[in-house]
Amino acid sequence: MTLFFLVRHGQTEWSNQHRYTGWSDLPVDATGRLQEDNLMARLASESIDAIFSSDLQRCSELAYKIAYRQNNTVSLHNERELREANFGKWEGRTYAEIEAAEPERLQCWIDDPLMHAPPGGETLLELAGRVGPCLERIEAVYPAGCVLVITHGGPIRCALCRWLGIPLKNHWQLRIDPASLTIVDTYPQGAILNLLNDTHYLR
Amino acid sequence: MHVNNEALNMSVRPRPNIAALAITAHGGPNHAELEMLGLDPSTVIDFSVNTNPYGPPEEVLQALTDLASGSVIARYPDSECLMLRRALANLHGLQIENILAGNGSAELIWCIAQAYLDAGDTTMIVVPTFGEYAAAAQVAGARVIEFRASESDGYRPNIEALSAAIRSERPRVVWMSTPNNPVGYYLQQSEVKEILDVCKEAGALLVLDEAYINFVGNAWNTVALLQSGHLILLRSMTKDYALAGIRLGYVLAESEIVEMVRRVRPPWSVNVYAQVAGMAALEAGEQFLRSSRRALIADMAYLTGGLRRFDLYPLPTYTNFYIIDVGDAAAMRSRLLPYGLLVRNCASFGLPRYIRLAVRPQPETRRLLDALQPVCSELR
Numbered sequence: 001m002t003l004f005f006l007v008r009h010g011q012t013e014w015s016n017q018h019r020y021t022g023w024s025d026l027p028v029d030a031t032g033r034l035q036e037d038n039l040m041a042r043l044a045s046e047s048i049d050a051i052f053s054s055d056l057q058r059c060s061e062l063a064y065k066i067a068y069r070q071n072n073t074v075s076l077h078n079e080r081e082l083r084e085a086n087f088g089k090w091e092g093r094t095y096a097e098i099e100a101a102e103p104e105r106l107q108c109w110i111d112d113p114l115m116h117a118p119p120g121g122e123t124l125l126e127l128a129g130r131v132g133p134c135l136e137r138i139e140a141v142y143p144a145g146c147v148l149v150i151t152h153g154g155p156i157r158c159a160l161c162r163w164l165g166i167p168l169k170n171h172w173q174l175r176i177d178p179a180s181l182t183i184v185d186t187y188p189q190g191a192i193l194n195l196l197n198d199t200h201y202l203r
Numbered sequence: 204m205h206v207n208n209e210a211l212n213m214s215v216r217p218r219p220n221i222a223a224l225a226i227t228a229h230g231g232p233n234h235a236e237l238e239m240l241g242l243d244p245s246t247v248i249d250f251s252v253n254t255n256p257y258g259p260p261e262e263v264l265q266a267l268t269d270l271a272s273g274s275v276i277a278r279y280p281d282s283e284c285l286m287l288r289r290a291l292a293n294l295h296g297l298q299i300e301n302i303l304a305g306n307g308s309a310e311l312i313w314c315i316a317q318a319y320l321d322a323g324d325t326t327m328i329v330v331p332t333f334g335e336y337a338a339a340a341q342v343a344g345a346r347v348i349e350f351r352a353s354e355s356d357g358y359r360p361n362i363e364a365l366s367a368a369i370r371s372e373r374p375r376v377v378w379m380s381t382p383n384n385p386v387g388y389y390l391q392q393s394e395v396k397e398i399l400d401v402c403k404e405a406g407a408l409l410v411l412d413e414a415y416i417n418f419v420g421n422a423w424n425t426v427a428l429l430q431s432g433h434l435i436l437l438r439s440m441t442k443d444y445a446l447a448g449i450r451l452g453y454v455l456a457e458s459e460i461v462e463m464v465r466r467v468r469p470p471w472s473v474n475v476y477a478q479v480a481g482m483a484a485l486e487a488g489e490q491f492l493r494s495s496r497r498a499l500i501a502d503m504a505y506l507t508g509g510l511r512r513f514d515l516y517p518l519p520t521y522t523n524f525y526i527i528d529v530g531d532a533a534a535m536r537s538r539l540l541p542y543g544l545l546v547r548n549c550a551s552f553g554l555p556r557y558i559r560l561a562v563r564p565q566p567e568t569r570r571l572l573d574a575l576q577p578v579c580s581e582l583r
Contacts, residue, residue: 027393049507055421061391067519068357074507076389076521077500078421141501145508 002139003146005048006156006182009058010035015178019094022087022121022154025056035179035202036062040069042181042201049145050075052138054082059150066148073148081134084152088121114168128158128168135159139186156182163191220344227334228551230559240541248570251547253384253415253524253561255445255495256502260487263444263480270479280475287478290485291453295426300458303465304481306472308414308439308452313339315435315454317467319376319408320345327374329360331385331552333412336378348372351553352386357518358526358554359388366401373405380412382419385552385559387520392423402433408460410435414452417443417492418499418522432457435464442523443492444484451477499523503562509572513579517560526557534582542574 010032014021028036039062048070053063055078067073090098098106102119109116113124138147149159157171163184166174175197176182183195230251232244284304292299305311312335320326322344328336330349340347350368352360360379369377377398381390390398395411402409413436416422428434436455441447451473454464484491503525507517510527517525529535532548535558539546547559560571 050504055423057392057423060423061393064388064391064519064521068359070519072511072516073519074517074525075500075503076519078419078521080421137497141504145504 001144002142002186004135004138004159004184004186005043005046005146005148006159006184007039007062007148007150008153008156008176008178008180009054009056009062009150010039011178012058014092017094019092020087020090020098020118022084022091023056024091026058027061028058032058032178036065038201039179039181040066043148044069046070046148047146048073048148049142050077050138051148051150052077052079052082052134053150054078054084054152054155055080056083056152059152063148063150066150079134081130082149082151082155085124085127085154086118086120086122088118090118090121112169124154124158124168124171127154128162131155131158132162135162160184160193160196164193165190218344220341224338224341227338229334230547232545236540242540242543247543247545248563248567249545250560250563250571251545252447253522253559254442254447255499255523256561256563256567257445257495257498259445259480260484260491262483262487263446266479266483267476270476275475278475280471280473280478282470284473284478287473287481288453290482294485294488295455297426297429297455298458301429301455301461302453303456303461303468304451304453304473304478305468306452306474306477307441307450308412308437308454309335310450310468310472311437311452311454311464312336312410312412313342314464314468315376315410315437316340316343316345318463321375324375325372326376326378327369327372327407329365329377329379331358331383331549331554332378332380333384333414334551336410336412340376340378345375348374357388358386359383362394362397366397369398369401369405369407374407376408376410377402378410378412380414382413382415382520382522384412384415385524385526385547385549385554385557386518387522387525389419389422389521395425395428399428399431399434403431408433408435410437412437414439414442415522418496420493420496426455429455429457432460435460440481440484443495444480444487446477446480446484449477449480450474451481498564499562502565502568505565506560506562506568506571509568510575512572513575515575515579524559524561526554526559528556529558530556530582532556532558535578538578538581539571539574542570542578544571544574 010028012026013029051063053059117123153176156176157174161168177199181198185192288299288302291302316339320343324345326340326345327348352358439452515527517527536548549557
């Protein structure tokens with residue numbers, strides 16, 4: 001039974017402007033840093049065994065900040081497999097900008113993100129295909145532990161779909177805000193969603 | 204001709220800073236000590252050295268076996284380590300001129316100090332860290348300033364304070380290990396960039412000892428920062444590839460810097476076995492490192508879980524070892540030794556309350572945890 005605390009990183013300049021941010025390695029902005037402080041306060045009383053984080057700095061920097069605040073979190077790991085989907089040539093662009101430039105390609109992607117990718121980017125299936133095994137490995141190492149996973153919206157949605165038996169194509173129906181906390185308890189028989197997209201501590 | 208022997212009978216005098224040099228402590232067994240306890244060194248489980256406990260890749264063992272011939276041993280090795288450096292250049296996306304191999308990164312630490320520290324120069328070491336930088340700097344005659352990370356920060360340096368210290372002291376060389384030995388922290392890209400900027404301003408050379416970088420997994424790429432001309436990356440193949448007995452390390456830097464360090468490195472310091480082992484290890488490469496990391500993550504979880512039952516909480520780590528506040532590290536070390544278990548007393552790092560434990564396979568960890576039962580009760 002691994003207890004997962006799934007955290008999405010804090011706000012970045014691009015996320016605030018609704019620009020697609022996948023593998024681009026942006027830091028969190030000033031608002032994001034405030035969000036991080038509030039998040040850290042929320043997590044301070046939790047007993048976390050390990051932190052697995054996307055290796056992009058908006059996640060990995062938060063990981064070590066949290067580790068040094070917690071009393072007994074010990075091992076820290078950067079995982080490339082926990083990165084957001086790669087948005088390829090569409091990195092840094094807004095929906096409107098892409099729609100103006102490549103309306104058909106965009107529509108294909110919107111209609112079937114499992115099988116279609118942004119040019120040079122990843123499909124949703126590819127994203128889920130790397131996030132799933134990563135979580136399995138974590139569960140195998142910490143079968144009775146509490147693990148904090150600091151990652152991005154896409155991987156968290158994939159994780160939830162996988163654990164809760166939600167079809168991946170419905171991923172968009174799960175909202176994951178910046179610096180939000182989602183808690184899932186995994187068991188051999190299945191997973192229990194305990195908390196989804198909590199942001200009350202950010203106010 | 205009569206020679207006045209008394210007048211000429213002067214004693215041989217070493218350099219004053221050598222005579223004053225303290226012995227640098229390192230991990231590993233003290234054979235005399237083990238002998239006194241009636242312990243055979245080969246039976247001792249060594250948690251005090253941070254090498255990959257799963258041993259070197261199969262490729263290395265095969266390559267070394269193939270090498271055991273009189274004709275090979277009789278010939279001088281390639282002093283320029285061309286084949287090995289080509290393989291490393293390929294791995295790191297650099298030119299061969301950016302790479303220098305040495306007899307362990309230990310030799311290269313001494314060469315860097317010889318090349319860049321003159322007598323009276325100031326050098327700054329971010330402590331707690333590996334003790335060899337200080338030894339090498341002192342022998343070069345440099346004035347060593349320690350920037351000590353504070354306990355309240357978990358012994359992780361405050362980058363702003365460190366930057367201010369570099370600006371004010373203007374050292375010639377700044378030494379840091381990342382991942383840090385013994386603490387286990389790992390510097391983020393933004394932090395290293397900030398320190399490097401300050402070093403550039405101050406005309407300092409930043410030495411980053413990345414001996415444990417391959418235990419991190421998805422480490423960010425420090426090689427990209429070499430262009431600054433103020434950075435040397437120090438790498439070791441003794442920990443990750445378990446080649447401690449072979450002795451092999453290398454530096455990565457701009458070619459001008461590599462050339463200076465090369466000039467003070469003794470010739471033929473990388474023997475034929477080390478060169479062949481290094482190339483074989485690189486062939487095993489990322490796949491070997493990844494599977495080592497996977498095993499060690501599980502082993503660490505097992506050790507951490509076990510320590511928790513004794514109310515022992517290590518500091519956060521990114522690598523394959525961590526430090527633990529046990530109150531009296533010397534006492535803990537000596538109580539564990541009769542059980543055939545060796546842990547590192549961190550007193551030489553300025554942390555006499557802490558022991559450092561390397562992650563080892565679970566059956567060996569089991570023995571440590573079993574021994575901690577009586578030892579912890581005794582020490583309470």
